Amino acid sequence: MSTVQPFLILHVEDDPAHAVIVRRNLAGTQGGTRLNLVKDGRAALDYLFRQGVFCDPESSPRPDLIVMDLRLPKVDGLEVLRQVKQDAGLRPIPVVVLTTSGAERDIRDAYAMGVTSYLVKPTSLQEFTQMMDAFRRYWLELNHLPSRPSPL
Amino acid sequence: MQRLEGSSTGSVPPRTAALVAGLIAIAGGVTVLVAWLFDIPVLMSVQPSFVAMKANTAAAFTLAGLSLALRARFSRFAPARWVAGACAAATAVLGLLTLCQYLFGLDLGIDQVLLQEPAGVVGTLAPGRMASVTAFNFLLVGCALLLERDHRAMLPIQAAALLAGVLSLLPLVGYLYGASMLLTFGHHLQVSIITGGLFVLMSLGVLLLHPAEGLLRHFIRDSVGGWLGRRLGPFVIGIPLAVGWIWLRGESLGYFDAPLGTAFAMVAMMILFACLICWSASRLNLATARQREEALRVGERQYEALANNTDTGFVVLDGNGIVVSANEPYRRLAGAVRIEDVIGHSVTEWTAPDERESNARAVALCAARGSIQDFETVYQHADGTRTHISVNATVGTAPDGRIHITSFCRNITVRWLAEEARGRAEQLLLENSSRFRAFVEQAPVAIGVFDPAGLGLYANDTFLRRLGLQGLEDVVGRPAVEFFAPRFREESRERTRRRSLGLPVPASFESVAVRPDGSEFPVQLSVSAIQLANEVVNIAFLTDLSETRLAEEALRESNQLVESIVDNVPLMIFVKEAKDLRFVTFNKAGEALLGLDRKDLLGKSDRELFPPEQAAFFMAKDREVLDTGVSLDIPEEPLLTARNGERLVHTRKVCIKGTDGRTKYLLGISEDITERRLEEDRLKRMSTHLEEKNAELERFTYTISHDLKSPLVTVRTFLGYLQRDLQSRDADAVAEDIDFVLGATEKMARILDELLQLSRVGYRTNPPTEVSLQEVVTEALGLLAGPIATRGVAVEVAQEPIVLTGDRTRLVEVFLNLLDNAVKNMGEQATPRIVVGVESSGDSLTFFVRDNGIGIDPRYKDQIFNLFEKLDPDSAGTGVGLALVKRIVEVHGGRIWMESAGPGQGSTFRFTLSRARRGAVMEAAG
Structure with missing residues (x-):
């Protein structure tokens, strides 16, 4: 049993095709990267606050990074971001917005809410792949995060 | 005129004298009658040798005397006048009858009526008959007394009385000089001495009844002639009588013979008359001199009055400058209180000290030259006031050689x-x-x-x-x-x-x-x-x-200007009295706004013009302004007007102070902002609407950019994968890639299709038609027949006759989308059921589509109507359906909302449509 925990990303994405693209680009990285996918804002909050179907800490471990679309069913991405950043326990978790919208308003609002990074989905595979490579290299190799408290 | 001495009018009044004469006549007559009665001869004839008075004569005298006495004193009384007249007439008749007896030798028997007289009495023709002259005299006297009051016959009356007197005088004088001479004249003049005396008295009495008329007036008059007459009369009678008597006595005593006696008498008469004339003349001269003096005195008084009433001072000085005479104005000039303080005093006393020397020189000069003209000097009064005098003086010389200076002085102080x-x-x-x-x-x-x-x-x-x-x-x-x-x-x-x-x-x-x-x-x-x-x-x-x-006039003009400006400004301007808040000024705009005439407004207070709560509000604001002195801006206040209904005004209230600094008026300026406010409201609504539209548009474009880009990303990325997978000939991967691309393009196509539908709702509306609810619902159910049947949903539709008015196609879309939404969200419901119904709430109808499906968290009840909003990422919808329904409902003047008890509780969509009503659709003709 490896003592090294895999890098856990909570991926919030309502479009299954986009979820597949992200998975394909992040899968198979060294050191192990794990993607937990939820399809709307409500589910993301439930996961993070361990509510409803996500009440079991085993099945919904605390993520190292949140990658989230902005336009989400039920609860909007910005609302999820606001609640995460208001919670002292969740606040340290970096949140990266990955969305189709490059609208200035969205970028401004997201940063106002305390987003860590804002990425716009490219419209070609090559660009998407390059962006996700950079993403992986940055978050998994360059960036340092506080160490996770080990679960009992 | 001064009266002459010895005027008879001053002593006894003539009528009193006449009365006395009458009374004496009565006394005489009565005495003689008594004497006859008791036979006392001495009383009848005085001396036995004299003729006795007859009884008839005595009676006649009594009557005549009575008549005279009554005439003299009692003629005011009518009975007295009648008695007097009757007595006079009786006297005259007695005289006339007696005369007739003499003339015609008759004996009428009247002589002895009273008393019997023995025949052969001295001087008597028939016994008891009076002498003829006596009878004649009685006739005269009787007539005179009878006619006494006839003023026109005054001269004959008096002449008759006088004649009677003169005729009686002759026997009297005869008795005086010795009765013997009477024999010469015969019996006709044989009258007793008493008779003669009484006749003289009677004659005088009659004359004295009217002294101012006839003969006597010349004696009575208060003139020189009257005086002379009265003065000389007694002497003219008395002197000849006395002279004649002395002459007769001297002759009878043998002192001288007749011619000598006559000479003596004449000379005595001459001397006496001369003396009389001389005396009278001297008296007359004296009287005339007194008259002149009197006239002079009057003249002096007039002169004095004249002198004292002129403004010019007049003064006479003697050679030493002492005032001899001065008039009133001069006294005033001299400043003296009394004229005595001036006369006898020296002019230097009131000449100003500094002028005395020149004054003295002027007096000397005047004396030397005889006169002096326009000499100016100054008089100084005791109180120090100085009066400037101009003097014109003339020197006169008195017979004794002394000089006097006559001066006229004028006050020239003012000049x-x-x-x-x-x-x-x-x-x-x-x-x-x-x-x-x-x-x-x-x-x-x-x-x-x-x-x-x-x-x-x-x-x-x-x-x-x-x-x-x-x-x-x-x-x-x-x-x-x-x-x-x-x-x-x-x-x-x-x-x-x-x-x-x-x-x-x-x-x-x-x-x-x-x-x-x-x-x-x-x-x-x-x-x-x-x-x-x-x-x-x-x-x-x-x-x-x-x-x-003029300035006031200008002010008035400018006031008028201000007034006309105030009156014509399109704002309501009013002024209230500070003390009782009554209107004192109101302009035309105010009249128009309130719909009242100025005369109905002025003098009134708000309470009389507006509803109580409005008036209270206005007056409270007025008081606030007046109390604080700070002007107040009231942005909006409702104002109920008589003609224009409720208006909204913007009012500014200002306190106006009087010149004394106290608040005097309250000025109010109100602008009718009702229209502006309506316009503002309209603009605000329009603005809100535009904002809403704008937000919707923004959301729309944003959504488009996101939701259309999303499948694009999918398509392009998976095309890249497809390319790679085709090269590596991975068939499974290729199939997966193609599925993603197809799914994304289908999604894009659906989105574009629904967007097109949505955009049509806004601008492509068919003409409104009436359609029944059931018809619309049935058509929508027809379009959904497949899914409904597949899922086994039971649909229940209300059968009430309801008419909807609007775009039929759109109305079908409303029900279609709601029913579709209900069918899609049935979840795992074993007995899916949909109810389409209608409820009445007040006047309006509310439609509903209720299902017993998965329900919706009430948190998302508004969100669901947003464009591209999908609560369930896995559901087939695009998120356009409910947005479209909302749009259609709003276009038809209604609103839509969703009710749900929560997940698993089913949901109900309710909406209203403005032109929906109960009833049947009118079938169009043909």
């Missing part, structure tokens, strides 16, 4: 003061030429300088111009009083007097000035005393109030 003031003014101007002139001459204020006595000294150009004067000479030396209108001069004099006495005088006062041409104008004068060139002068500043009046 002198004027001249003197002129002199002083010149001096003043000379001394102060630079300072004074610079200050005053060109001053725009009218300045006049007057001496304490009120005489003009100087005036500047402005003063001259204002008063219409030519030059300084019109002011200098002229009394200030003359510059005032006549009716204000007394006031002016009083001010001058008070000023000179140091009494308080108002420093500033209003009066009316007059110009030389007689025009008057109101002035305000401020007078102050200042020291100028060693003397105190009064400086008067004159303000022409007519200019002030």
Whole structure:
């Protein structure tokens, strides 16, 4: 049993095709990267606050990074971001917005809410792949995060 | 006229004398009758040798005397007059009958009626008959007494009475000189001595009844002639009688013979008459002299009155300057209280000390030259006031050689003061030429300088111009009083007097000035005393109030201008009295706004014009402004008007203070902002609407950019994968890639299709038609027949006849989308069921589509109507359906909302449509 925990990303994405693209680009990285996918804002909050179907800490471990679309069913991405950043326990978790919208308003609002990074989905595979490579290299190799408290 | 001495009218009144005569006649007659009765001869004839009076005669005398006495004193009483007339007539008749007896030798028996007389009595023709002359006399006297009151016959009456007297006088004189002579005349004159005396008395009595008329008036008159008549009458009678008696006595005693006696008598008469005339003449001369004196005295009094009532003093001095005579005006000039303080005194006493020497020289000069003209001197009164006198004197010489100086003195003080003031003014101007002139001459204020006595000294150009004067000479030396209108001069004099006495005088006062041409104008004068060139002068500043009046006029004009502006400004302007908040001014705009006439507004308060709560509000604001003095802006206040209904006004209230600083009025300016406010509301609504549209549009474009880009990303990325997978010939991967691309393009196509539908709702509306609810619902159910049947949903539709009005196609879309939404969200429901119904709430109808599906978290009840909003990422919808429904409902004037108890509880969509009603659709003809 490896003592090294895999890098856990909570991926919030309502479009299954986009979820597949992200998975394909992040899968198979060294050191192990794990993607937990939820399809709307409500589910993301439930996961993070361990509510409803996500009440079991085993099945919904605390993520190292949140990658989230902005336009989400039920609860909007910005609302999820606001609640995460208001919670002292969740606040340290970096949140990266990955969305189709490059609208200035969205970028401004997201940063106002305390987003860590804002990425716009490219419209070609090559660009998407390059962006996700950079993403992986940055978050998994360059960036340092506080160490996770080990679960009992 | 002075009365002459010895006037008889002064002693006994004539009528009283006549009364006495009558009474004596009665007494005589009665006495003789008594004597006859008791036979007492002495009473009948005085002496036995004399003829006795007959009884008839006595009776006649009694009657005549009674008549005379009554006439004299009692003629006022009618019975007395009748008795008097009857007695007179009886007397006359008795005389006439007796005469007839003599003339016709008859005996009527009347002689012995009273008493029997023995025949052969002395001097009697028939026994008891009176003498013929006596009878005649009675006839005369009786007639005279009878006709006594006839003034036209006064002369004959008096002549008759006189004749009777004269006829009786002859026997009387005869008795006096010795009865023997009567024999010569026969029996006709044989009358008793008493009869004669009584006739003389009667005659006089009748004459005295009317002394002012006939013969006697010449004696009665208060004239020289009357006096002479009265004076000489007794002597003319008495002297010849006395002379004749002495002559007869002397002859009878044998002192002289007849011729000598006659000579003596004549000479005596001459001497006596001469003496009489001489005496009378001297008395007359004396009386005339007295008359002249009297006339002179009257003349003197007139002269005195004249002399004292002139303004010119008149004085006569002797050679030493002592006043011999002076008139009243001179006394006043001399300042003396009584004329005695002047007469007998020396003129030096009231000549001013500094003038005495020149006065004395003038008197000497006058004495030497005989006269002196226009000599001027000064009299000084005890109180020190100086009076300037001009003297014209003439010297006269009395018979005794003494001289007297007659002087006429005029008071020239006013003239002198004027001249003197002129002199002083010149001096003043000379001394102060630079300072004074610079200050005053060109001053725009009218300045006049007057001496304490009120005489003009100087005036500047402005003063001259204002008063219409030519030059300084019109002011200098002229009394200030003359510059005032006549009716204000007394006031002016009083001010001058008070000023000179140091009494308080108002420093500033209003009066009316007059110009030389007689025009008057109101002035305000401020007078102050200042020291100028060693003397105190009064400086008067004159303000022409007519200019002030002009200014007032201008003010009035500007007021009118302001008023017309106020009246025509399109804002309601009103002014309220501060004390009771009643309207005192209201402009036209105010009238128009309130729909009331000014006359119905002025004097009223808010309480009388507006509803209580509005009036209370207005007045509370008024009080606030008046109390704080700070103007108040009331952005909006409702105002109920008589004609224009409820209006909204923007009012500004301002406190207006009077000149005394106390709040006097409240000014209000109100603008009717009702229209503006409506317009604003409309704009606001429009703006909100536009904002909503804008937000929707923004959301729309944002959504498009996101939701259309999303499948694009999918398509392009998976095309990249497809390319790679085709190269690696991974068939499974290729199939997956193609599925993603197809799914994304389908999604894109659906989105574009629904967007097209949505956009049509806004601008492509079919003409509204009436359609029944069931028809619309049935059509929608028909389109959904497949899914409904597949899922096994039971649909229940209300059967009430309801008519919907609008775009039929869109209305079908509403139900189609709601039913579709209900079918899609049935979840795991074992007995899916949909109810389409209608509810009444008040006047309006509310439609609903209820299902028993998965339900919706109430948190998302508004969100679901947003464009591209999908609660369930896995559901087939695009998120356009409910947005489309909302749009259609709103276009049809309704609104839509969703109710749900929560997940798993089913959901109900309710909406209204503005033109929906209960009832059946009218079938179109044909």
